[in-house]
Amino acid sequence: MYRASEAELKQYEDLGFFIRENVFDEDELVRLRAAAENVHRQIVEAMGGPGAGPVDQVDNQKYQSVLGSRIKWEWNDDLRAVRSMEPTGHLDASLEVLLDDPRLYQPVQSINGCETLSVFSDKLNVKRPSGAPFPWHQEGLYWENGAEDLESLVSTLTYLDDGTKENGCLWVIPGSHKKGNLKGLEDRGVLGALYTDVDLIEGEAIPTELSAGSVLYFHRDLVHGSQTNRTTASRRVFVVAYQAGNLHRWNIDRKREVDMSPQPGSARPAPPAAKETVNDL
Numbered sequence: 001m002y003r004a005s006e007a008e009l010k011q012y013e014d015l016g017f018f019i020r021e022n023v024f025d026e027d028e029l030v031r032l033r034a035a036a037e038n039v040h041r042q043i044v045e046a047m048g049g050p051g052a053g054p055v056d057q058v059d060n061q062k063y064q065s066v067l068g069s070r071i072k073w074e075w076n077d078d079l080r081a082v083r084s085m086e087p088t089g090h091l092d093a094s095l096e097v098l099l100d101d102p103r104l105y106q107p108v109q110s111i112n113g114c115e116t117l118s119v120f121s122d123k124l125n126v127k128r129p130s131g132a133p134f135p136w137h138q139e140g141l142y143w144e145n146g147a148e149d150l151e152s153l154v155s156t157l158t159y160l161d162d163g164t165k166e167n168g169c170l171w172v173i174p175g176s177h178k179k180g181n182l183k184g185l186e187d188r189g190v191l192g193a194l195y196t197d198v199d200l201i202e203g204e205a206i207p208t209e210l211s212a213g214s215v216l217y218f219h220r221d222l223v224h225g226s227q228t229n230r231t232t233a234s235r236r237v238f239v240v241a242y243q244a245g246n247l248h249r250w251n252i253d254r255k256r257e258v259d260m261s262p263q264p265g266s267a268r269p270a271p272p273a274a275k276e277t278v279n280d281l
């Protein structure tokens, strides 16, 4: 029902992504934004307590494991905010249930040709007002040493708020996925090696200015990044990467199959629980 069309598959092949608008309606978005804030609040409250591990600093970036999620602190220290949390479903069922939503996973089945899928990673990115840019990067470069089946990985990014140039929407370089893994930056510390030197790529970056509820389905080698949030409101996205079935999650010793069983009265099944920690980027 939600499988990708021929035109979408062609776009994915040529550009490295395609977009669907109005995938989630306003009622769902209200719930999802509340879920995002619920997770963010639980994590911030737990930070100094027994549910929190030590803060690890790599270059100018701080990471921490809190309540079974791997947290990336906002680069802009003044905000005292958490920028990304992974995974999040064990902290709010509305996010866990989204992993089994056919509107997210069925287009992925068309892209990678896999009839069964498992979740590779799921992440909530909350960019507060004045939240810092996210440097240009490719997921593939970061994941190549941990994925059991790199080729089958497909990312989805769901906008929980409208994405605009002003609030730091995602920018992509169409066609950049065709270059495969590109060399990282050499002069930017440890993390620089994971960031793409865009001077080496031809092609113009474009902003994905999209209304809340839109989803971007994209290739692991698509070069993407985002800019500062210059507005007074948050820009929140939920990012899920799927892979072939029966494989381990990213940096988690556990598998999370996508539940494709039809749910009576709803396309969206009830949530299981998740636990554990993860990675960095």
Ligand SMILES: O=C(O)CCC(=O)C(=O)O
Binding pocket: 123, 125, 134, 168, 169, 170, 224, 225, 226, 227, 237, 239, 281
């Ligand atoms: O949230 C963003 O602006 C960037 C998202 C992204 O590229 C990522 O999480 O890998």
